[in-house]
Amino acid sequence: MVAIPLQLGTNAERSRHRNRQAVLGQVRAAGTMGRAEIARALSLTTQTVSNIIADLVADGMLLEKGRLSGGRGLPAIQYGLNPEGGFALGIEVRPDAIFAALLDMQGHPVTTERIALAGTEPSVVLAEVTAVHARTLSAVPIAKDRMLGAGIVMPGPFGVTGVSGVGSDLHGWQHVDPEALFSNAVGLPVVLSNDANAAAMAERLHGVAKDIPTFAYLYFGAGLGLGLVHQGHLIGGAFGNAGEIGHVPVPGGKLEDILSRLSVQRHMAVAGKVVSDIDGLDRLFRERDADLMIWLEGASAALGHAMTIVENMFDPQTIVLGGAMPDAVLDHLVAHAPVPRMSVANRPNAALPRLMRGASGRMTATLGAATLVLNRTLTAPLSHAD
Amino acid sequence: MVAIPLQLGTNAERSRHRNRQAVLGQVRAAGTMGRAEIARALSLTTQTVSNIIADLVADGMLLEKGRLSGGRGLPAIQYGLNPEGGFALGIEVRPDAIFAALLDMQGHPVTTERIALAGTEPSVVLAEVTAVHARTLSAVPIAKDRMLGAGIVMPGPFGVTGVSGVGSDLHGWQHVDPEALFSNAVGLPVVLSNDANAAAMAERLHGVAKDIPTFAYLYFGAGLGLGLVHQGHLIGGAFGNAGEIGHVPVPGGKLEDILSRLSVQRHMAVAGKVVSDIDGLDRLFRERDADLMIWLEGASAALGHAMTIVENMFDPQTIVLGGAMPDAVLDHLVAHAPVPRMSVANRPNAALPRLMRGASGRMTATLGAATLVLNRTLTAPLSHAD
DNA sequence: TTGAATATTCAAATGATTTGAGTTAATCCA
DNA sequence: TGGATTAACTCAAATCATTTGAATATTCAA
Numbered sequence: 082m083v084a085i086p087l088q089l090g091t092n093a094e095r096s097r098h099r100n101r102q103a104v105l106g107q108v109r110a111a112g113t114m115g116r117a118e119i120a121r122a123l124s125l126t127t128q129t130v131s132n133i134i135a136d137l138v139a140d141g142m143l144l145e146k147g148r149l150s151g152g153r154g155l156p157a158i159q160y161g162l163n164p165e166g167g168f169a170l171g172i173e174v175r176p177d178a179i180f181a182a183l184l185d186m187q188g189h190p191v192t193t194e195r196i197a198l199a200g201t202e203p204s205v206v207l208a209e210v211t212a213v214h215a216r217t218l219s220a221v222p223i224a225k226d227r228m229l230g231a232g233i234v235m236p237g238p239f240g241v242t243g244v245s246g247v248g249s250d251l252h253g254w255q256h257v258d259p260e261a262l263f264s265n266a267v268g269l270p271v272v273l274s275n276d277a278n279a280a281a282m283a284e285r286l287h288g289v290a291k292d293i294p295t296f297a298y299l300y301f302g303a304g305l306g307l308g309l310v311h312q313g314h315l316i317g318g319a320f321g322n323a324g325e326i327g328h329v330p331v332p333g334g335k336l337e338d339i340l341s342r343l344s345v346q347r348h349m350a351v352a353g354k355v356v357s358d359i360d361g362l363d364r365l366f367r368e369r370d371a372d373l374m375i376w377l378e379g380a381s382a383a384l385g386h387a388m389t390i391v392e393n394m395f396d397p398q399t400i401v402l403g404g405a406m407p408d409a410v411l412d413h414l415v416a417h418a419p420v421p422r423m424s425v426a427n428r429p430n431a432a433l434p435r436l437m438r439g440a441s442g443r444m445t446a447t448l449g450a451a452t453l454v455l456n457r458t459l460t461a462p463l464s465h466a467d
Numbered sequence: 468m469v470a471i472p473l474q475l476g477t478n479a480e481r482s483r484h485r486n487r488q489a490v491l492g493q494v495r496a497a498g499t500m501g502r503a504e505i506a507r508a509l510s511l512t513t514q515t516v517s518n519i520i521a522d523l524v525a526d527g528m529l530l531e532k533g534r535l536s537g538g539r540g541l542p543a544i545q546y547g548l549n550p551e552g553g554f555a556l557g558i559e560v561r562p563d564a565i566f567a568a569l570l571d572m573q574g575h576p577v578t579t580e581r582i583a584l585a586g587t588e589p590s591v592v593l594a595e596v597t598a599v600h601a602r603t604l605s606a607v608p609i610a611k612d613r614m615l616g617a618g619i620v621m622p623g624p625f626g627v628t629g630v631s632g633v634g635s636d637l638h639g640w641q642h643v644d645p646e647a648l649f650s651n652a653v654g655l656p657v658v659l660s661n662d663a664n665a666a667a668m669a670e671r672l673h674g675v676a677k678d679i680p681t682f683a684y685l686y687f688g689a690g691l692g693l694g695l696v697h698q699g700h701l702i703g704g705a706f707g708n709a710g711e712i713g714h715v716p717v718p719g720g721k722l723e724d725i726l727s728r729l730s731v732q733r734h735m736a737v738a739g740k741v742v743s744d745i746d747g748l749d750r751l752f753r754e755r756d757a758d759l760m761i762w763l764e765g766a767s768a769a770l771g772h773a774m775t776i777v778e779n780m781f782d783p784q785t786i787v788l789g790g791a792m793p794d795a796v797l798d799h800l801v802a803h804a805p806v807p808r809m810s811v812a813n814r815p816n817a818a819l820p821r822l823m824r825g826a827s828g829r830m831t832a833t834l835g836a837a838t839l840v841l842n843r844t845l846t847a848p849l850s851h852a853d
Numbered sequence: 854t855t856g857a858a859t860a861t862t863c864a865a866a867t868g869a870t871t872t873g874a875g876t877t878a879a880t881c882c883a
Numbered sequence: 884t885g886g887a888t889t890a891a892c893t894c895a896a897a898t899c900a901t902t903t904g905a906a907t908a909t910t911c912a913a
Contacts, residue, residue, distance in 0.1 A: 086493055087680065087699040088846060090486045090509035092901050093868040096477045100869090103474045110472075117891055123476035127892070129870055148878095154890020155878045243813020294473065295705035307780065311702055313473040318697075318782025319681035322811040325779040330772070335809070386716070393711040394693065394780060396704025423721070425708040427629020460474060478870050479899040486900085503860055513861070515901055534909095540859020541909040 097133075100125065104133050105142065106460045108162055109187075109286070113146045115157025134160060141227075142166040142186070162186050167458060168224040170217065170231040170267065171451030172210055173276065175303070176201055176251060180444060181213045183221060184451040186229075186458075188287040191221055193444060202253040207266045214267045229458050230270040232450030233263050236303060237275035238322040272453040276300060276404075277324050278315050279449030281308025284401055284439045286452050286459075297397040298439065299326070299387065301404030302446060304337040309395060313460065331386045339383040342405055348376040359443060363407035377413060385419035388436065392426035403439030404446070411438045483519075486511065490519050491528065492846045494548055495573075495672070499532045501543025520546060527613075528552040528572070548572050553844060554610040556603065556617040556653065557837030558596055559662065561689070562587055562637060566830060567599045569607060570837040572615075572844075574673040577607055579830060588639040593652045600653045615844050616656040618836035619649050622689060623661035624708040658839040662686060662790075663710050664701050665835030667694025670787055670825045672838050672845075683783040684825065685712070685773065687790030688832060690723040695781060699846065717772045725769040728791055734762040745829060749793035763799060771805035774822065778812035789825030790832070797824045 091099075103123050108114050114122075120130040137143040137160075144163040148156035164185040173180040178198050183191040194216070196209050218225050241255050264271040281298035284290040290298075290310070298308035307324035309316035317323050327337030338344055349356045349365070352372040356362050365373045384402075391400055402411050415436050421427065426435055440448075477485075489509050494500050500508075506516040523529040523546075530549040534542035550571040559566040564584050569577040580602070582595050604611050627641050650657040667684035670676040676684075676696070684694035693710035695702035703709050713723030724730055735742045735751075738758040742748050751759045770788075777786055788797050801822050807813070812821055826834075 086489065086496075086508050088485070088489045088492065090489050090511035090515070090901095091477070091482045092511070092515075093479070093482075093870085093899095094901090096479075096482055096900095097869060099474070100476045103472065103476050106474065107472055115891075122472050125476035125478070126871055128872085128894090129476070129478075131892070132869085150879070152890070153880050153888075155876095155892070157891060238811045241815055242811040243808050311697075311704075316697055316702060316781070318811075319784040320782055320811070320814075323780065323782040325782070325811050328779045328809050328811070329776050390715050390776060390780070393714045394709065394776070395702070396706055396709040396711070398705040422629050423714050425624045425628040425704075425706070425711050425714070428706075429627055476870095479868095479901085480870090482869095483900060501860075512902055514863090514903085517861070518900080536910075538859070539857080539911055541861070541907095543860060 100129065101133055101137065102458070102460060104130060104137065105162070105458070108143065108160060109459050110291070113149075113159040113161040115149065115159055117157060140166070164189065165223055165227070167227050167229045167455075168221070169229050169451040169454035169458075170214060170269070171234070171279075171447045171449070171454075172213070172231060172263070173234040173279075173447040173450055174201075174206055174210075174251065175236070179206065179209050179213065180447040181210075181217065182444060182447045182451055183217050183224060184448065184455065186455065188283075188448075188452060188455060190444075190448060191224070192217055193447070201251045203257055203259075203262060207262055210263065211266045228269055230272060230454040231263065231267050232272045232274065232279060232453040233259065234274055234276050234279045234446045234450040235259060237306070238325055239273075239275075240320060240322070242322065270454075272450075272457060274315075274317075274321070274450065274453055275306060275324070276302040276446035276449070277306025277308040278317060279308075279453055280306075280403060280440070280445045281310050281401070281449070282315060282456055283445065283449035283452040284403065285310050285313070286456055288401075288440050289437055290399075290401060290439070293398050293433070295397050296399050296401055297391045297395055298401045298403065299384075299391075300446070301342055301406045303341070303343060305341045306404075307391065309397075311395075326387060326391070329387075329390065331383055333379070333383065336383055336387055340380045340387070344380070345373070345376050349373065359405060359407050363409060366407060366409050366413070377410070377417070381414055381417040382419065384414055384436075385421055388418060388426075389421040389424055392421065392424040392435070396425050399433040399435060399437050401437050401439040403441055405443055406441055408438070408441050411441055486515065487519055487523065488844070488846060490516060490523065491548070491844070494529065494546060495845050496677070499535075499545040499547040501535065501545055503543060526552075550575065551609055551613070553613050553615045553841075554607070555615050555837040555840035555844075556600060556655070557620070557665075557833045557835070557840075558599070558617060558649070559620040559665075559833040559836055560587075560592055560596075560637065561622070565592065565595050565599065566833040567596075567603065568830060568833045568837055569603050569610060570834065570841065572841065574669075574834075574838060574841060576830075576834060577610070578603055579833070587637045589643055589645075589648060593648055596649065597652045614655055616658060616840040617649065617653050618658045618660065618665060618839040619645065620660055620662050620665045620832045620836040621645060623692070624706075624711055625659075625661075626706060626708070628708065656840075658836075658843060660701075660703075660707070660836065660839055661692060661710070662688040662832035662835070663692025663694040664703060665694075665839055666692075666789060666826070666831045667696050667787075667835070668701060668842055669831065669835035669838040670789065671696050671699070672842055674787075674826050675823055676785075676787060676825070679784050679819070681783050682785050682787055683777045683781055684787045684789065685770075685777075686832070687728055687792045689727070689729060691727045692790075693777065695783075697781075712773060712777070715773075715776065717769055719765070719769065722769060722773055726766045726773065730766070731759070731762050735759065745791060745793050749795060752793060752795050752799070763796070763803070767800055767803040768805065770800055770822075771807055774804060774812075775807040775810055778807065778810040778821070782811050785819040785821060785823050787823050787825040789827055791829055792827055794824070794827050797827055 146159040150156040277300035300306040304327040307326040532545040536542040553572040663686035690713040693712040
């Protein structure tokens with residue numbers, strides 16, 4: 082049995098590939114940059130960066146953005162990502178519908194779509210995914226030859242586990258290889274992930290965590306998910322199922338029985354109130370509905386408990402709260418969660434708040450799915466070259 | 468504000484450095500290997516590996532180990548790590564004593580030592596560390612010019628946090644920079660870590676986790692620590708304090724109030740029995756002491772609870788249990804912890820047991836400290852080159 | 854004994870970065 | 884206003900490490 086090496090060897094060609102990605106990643110992070118500035122940041126010579134930028138401009142990945150004067154010498158020519166330099170398809174599969182979005186290389190959505198599902202079996206889902214892919218490409222012809230890949234988000238956990246069949250997972254998907262099926266359906270490289278990880282990476286590339294390399298993302302999907310980003314890399318676990326925090330027991334039951342969309346729906350249903358969507362919840366919150374406020378009290382306490390666990394186990398710079406909840410509700414939770422005292426994150430001189438609100442709304446994970454593809458293009462991989 | 472790039476650029480020199488480390492890492496993992504075999508594993512040409520191996524042999528890092536016949540063609544010349552090719556000092560600072568060990572490059576201890584401490588203030592500790600360093604080098608003169616660095620283990624958490632002063636942390640160390648102090652004291656590059664992380668990495672390089680890239684290590688120190696290894700890399704968190712699982716609440720209190728060495732000592736003390744060291748605990752366990760068995764019952768339940776949290780949050784291939792406990796007690800815990808059903812790790816076709824016993828004994832973390840240095844030498848770093 | 858398979862080495866070619874000299878264009882300062 | 888200074892950028896040659904291709908050595912198998 083030969084162990085797969087964690088670190089392959091490298092050569093001139095692979096170095097160039099890596100440096101290209103490093104340049105792109107640097108430009109993305111800064112918006113626009115000049116050659117010499119990039120060279121300093123990456124510990125390369127300006128000449129090398131010059132060569133690479135010439136390549137990237139020729140490939141349509143970078144655009145010249147004028148000169149930046151202000152300093153002493155020759156004003157640097159600024160370069161920025163060409164939004165049309167590449168596109169990524171994001172697909173989120175839910176029990177009742179598929180959400181799809183096409184993102185340009187700067188992370189801006191070009192098209193978004195919702196397709197109702199008749200069933201969740203692979204055949205039905207794959208047919209709709211193929212169709213939405215075709216529709217998207219005919220609507221945005223420029224993307225056709227510049228597709229970087231597709232990010233797919235499905236409710237986890239993946240494979241057969243002890244929590245399968247318990248919550249919201251899809252029927253008919255436990256014994257197939259979703260990555261291969263989707264890759265075959267759209268004819269693109271595919272990144273598969275759960276909703277929380279995708280949303281976390283979106284937050285990292287284009288959201289509140291843009292300058293936060295190590296953070297945890299608590300995501301309201303159907304249940305409650307946790308995305309872990311450590312030094313810019315997603316922590317997916319050995320089998321891609323890391324972050325299933327919803328199944329962790331807290332005082333009062335499983336965390337996602339207390340803190341999730343399903344939980345608030347159940348709670349309100351007991352009071353005879355139907356909460357079908359985010360807008361409905363937002364309305365109830367604006368009215369300070371008494372039953373909702375009771376739920377929020379319990380949810381805040383559970384959130385504090387979750388913070389204790391996440392902070393002590395993962396020691397992030399901050400925890401971001403986001404997903405399919407109204408902004409106002411997320412803000413309320415951020416403000417009212419009891420900040421745990423007994424935690425390594427309880428620092429007197431912390432630079433960031435312990436808890437922050439991230440992106441919210443229905444499309445968060447869908448956009449995140451496409452972001453995973455962008456991330457792969459813009460940053461060098463952890464170990465294996467593509 | 469310029470963000471530090473996650474990925475620096477590379478060039479020929481850095482490529483060589485990386486390939487050298489990759490070759491060393493590969494040889495370490497396999498014991499002995501031939502040039503062509505290494506080349507295949509690393510996706511390099513045999514010629515490149517040949518050049519690098521010539522370098523490494525000249526530098527005394529690799530040794531020729533004879534030819535391996537058996538296959539078809541020319542028997543490959545085997546190479547293995549030269550144990551005397553490099554040495555790493557491991558230092559563990561505890562409230563009452565310092566433990567020190569010198570490891571050769573293969574991870575075998577050359578010398579070990581225990582020094583009682585009069586106090587834990589930096590000045591006292593540093594003086595003893597300087598002394599033990601000098602003693603070690605005069606006892607093993609061959610190591611003098613081949614020191615790769617020193618690994619230091621101290622009770623976490625580092626810096627000022629909400630759990631400072633609660634448990635077993637050292638007084639006088641909260642507002643200094645231990646890494647700089649130690650590096651200055653021994654004149655070597657220093658890796659600083661907590662006990663659980665160090666022990667986890669020792670397990671990864673030379674223990675039961677040799678072929679397990681993603682695992683969690685529950686470590687019995689003074690409290691209870693958690694080392695997280697993800698795809699071969701330690702997950703240290705943003706401030707190096709990840710894995711403080713002892714402070715996580717479980718039914719009945721904080722986890723380390725139920726599952727730790729201090730906890731069993733307290734429990735036995737209530738029954739009027741003094742447990743001062745591992746041997747004493749081992750004796751009680753062999754006698755199936757009634758009070759100890761009661762503690763073990765509660766500890767097993769808490770361990771099951773910890774497994775639920777760790778498995779669902781981190782999704783490791785396995786959880787390793789080790790540290791300052793008798794083998795027999797660890798085995799008992801491994802056998803009796805209730806395996807959580809509600810967990811993503813509850814797989815019908817799992818290749819590894821959910822819970823395994825790792826290295827035990829007093830020196831585990833000390834050896835682990837030195838291992839961190841070896842690991843840095845033998846594997847390419849995550850992002851920044853040295 | 855001969856041919857196939859495998860490991861290794863040698864010398865030349867290749868690919869990418871670096872080095873060093875030179876050009877351009879802005880600010881600074883007398 | 885104008886020369887000195889600073890900084891970005893480019894060109895051509897040098898450098899470094901890997902790759903390529905040919906040649907050699909050793910073993911197994913027919």
